[in-house]
Amino acid sequence: MHRKKIMTLALCITLFASVLTACGGGNNGKGQAGSNGETSPNSSNSTDNPYKDPMTISLGFWDADAEIANLEKDPIAKQVLEKFNITLKPVNLSWDDYTQKIQMWAASGQLPDIFAIDAVGTQYQRKWVNQGVVKALPDLSKYPNLAKYFESPDIKGLGVDGKYYTVPRRMFPSVDWSALDRMVFYRWDLAQKAGITKEPETWQEFEAMLDAIVKSDPEGKHVTGLTTTTTKMLGGFFWLYGNPVATSDGSGSDFKWIKEDGKFIPAVFSKNALPALQNMKNMYEKGLIDPDIALVKPAESYDNFVAGKAAALLSGGGFINLNSDMYEKRWKTAYPDKDMTESVKALKPLIGPDGERSHSIFKTYWSESYFSNKIDDKKMDRIMALYDYVLSPEGKDLLTYGIEGVDYKLENGQKVVIEKGSLNEKYPASRFLKNLVAYETSDSYNMDNPTIANEGIRKEAVDYIDWIQNNTKVPEYDIRLTYMSTPTKDKFTVLDHDDLLKIMLSKEPVESYWNSIVNDYKAKGLDKMIEEVNEKAKEQGIE
């Protein structure tokens, strides 16, 4: 009996202990997040090597686990990190949940030392800055490449009270390059089979081409018209019909302002909105847009386009994604004997009702690095040094072209590739290290650059951006108004792609439905926001 009691007591203690253990086990994130790793700020007095002390930096980045695991296989990336005596500790983010995870970590004080997110202009980013969640960048004069990086107008405009809190991932040197961010590719082979002989230049010609493909269905696959990889991209195309400044990246907070009837208003609410919406609705009703467009998923859309089930595809990432997501992953397996550039064409900006060729207009960067306010100045200095190096000409060349003399050589000031194999396979972490700081996508639009591996696609890419720069112009708008903070504007979002989709699929006439949408925005404070912004713009001398 006594033994039985002891056994029962032992069981209870075990259960109790396991509960306590479970309670204590939930701090994994915390261990990674606020930790300063092996940093020992007072341990080194060395002046000759500022990076003598090893340092562990936790990093929240998309697929960080896999990317950082590749560092071991990449002599170049290893060399860069060894130079700064840094060990990166991954904190995984996925494309599906990165926003949610980071917001939860920010709320619970568990942010990694560095984390990546696209948050500029959002309510929570403003709070991070005002409430001390993210660390301000130190004086950039010590980091010349980084200082130069901040000279670009839309990056410079990110300052808050003379301080910067983020390093945006720059993609392009100017807004003109945004044309690459929302591109329509179309099946020229199907168009030719349907009797089309001229590449479309106007909206009418584009519609006529889609109509011919859909109606003749040359491969008998029930081909649909235009589809997209994600509905967030819709505005990037349909606003181009006479209202291009309304194009938005889908975040809801990057809306741009134009002056209409003597005051600044968000371009989405311009008089030009209605004809653009009507044009979109007409296309939908004529069967030139995929009827399942509201339910699209990226992989399926690429599959459908490559399989010839969609005549045109609106997608992001320009020719880099065309090469990787369509050519590498799908086309070369499906059609090994068919040159993709002969069958798939990039739609050049169409001539709109205003006679202009307009393309989408975004910021020159996408997503940003933020730094947890819990890291000390010494760690911040080391991170800035790493960022500065990656942005330096030496760092850029090393992470893009590989090792001089081994992977490339210089001939008359030009880089000539020696390595025949794929640099991505040889140095699997170099691109990640480069992307950690800046995408610099524009560097890939160069015949010497191996990023777009297929030379035919690379040639198209280079020609396309040259054409854009010579044949299109960016309409006027003031980015300062987009960044401006007012009480109502800080809480105001314009998810125009949702509105476009609603209008497209609604049975109501465009004008009345659009009016009801505008009234919804008014109920959320549209007029008040416009008033506040105009008042502040006047105070700041913005005309």
Next chain:
Amino acid sequence: MADSVTTRTPKRSLKTLAPKQSLGKTILQYKYFYLMVLPVLIWYALFSYAPMYGVTLAFKTFNYSEGILGSPWVGLENFQTLLTDPDFRKAFWNTVIISLMKLVTHFPMPIILAIVLYEFSRTKMKRFFQTILTFPHFISWVVLSGIIINILSKDGIYNQIIMLFGGDPNSPLVDESAFRPVLYITHVWREIGWDSIIYLAALAGINPELFEAAEVDGANRFRRLLNIAWPGLKSTVAVLLILQVGQLLTQGSSFEQIFNLYSSPVYSVADTIDTYIYRTSFTIGGDFGYMTAVGVVKSIISLILLWAANTFAKKMGEEGLY
């Protein structure tokens, strides 16, 4: 007949047999059993009750650096904002409509299925149908929604049948008038088999001799159902109804189902409180204090519904939950 339903009998006998003694003495007498309950109580205290201090956020505006406890109080400001927020109003009514309609369309279904399966004389067939109908419960909404989207898409079976009869293809997933029925139908399809198990168990607990006796007395199948099966099921139905009503605003407007199936064209009829909180908190970046206030309103409504259902069950002559 009612005595054949066994749930009450042991409770009554325990009451009559237990010797009268103070709570302290009872605890001392069964100390090891109470000790075994302790970890569970600690678990509840730590993970269910302690986090409830977060509810205070509904009366605060969240400050990242101060945390929940340190964030400044704003009184009822968040609740006042709620009243003027058109999106919240829309989400609130959608939640109520979808939840109630799901209750009406789904709740009787597993009972009917259980009775039908119970009436199946062939055991193998009964098992076959039970397995087939229970299986969807184990597939997550993420996977199921993919299947449903494929079925209802332009090239899917649904539209092929529509076209066969000369109709115009359309997807009910992007049609405001058709989206909610899709929710109800798919919910019944996924849960009917699983939910019928408990009713089948209750039916299995009825003494078969009662059925045999009724048959000998000349009662037809319907009479047997009405006079023997239904009274045997009634108390189970009452308890499950209370539980379902209590969870109406959470499980009734199932987040996973709607979130995976809906898109912006149907937000006006499908955005429930849960999906609204999620979208606003994480996509747009709303204030956590305001979102907590939305959650609190939802909990209060759930509480009222639970109380109403319990009262209703008691009026039906059943015991209720409390």
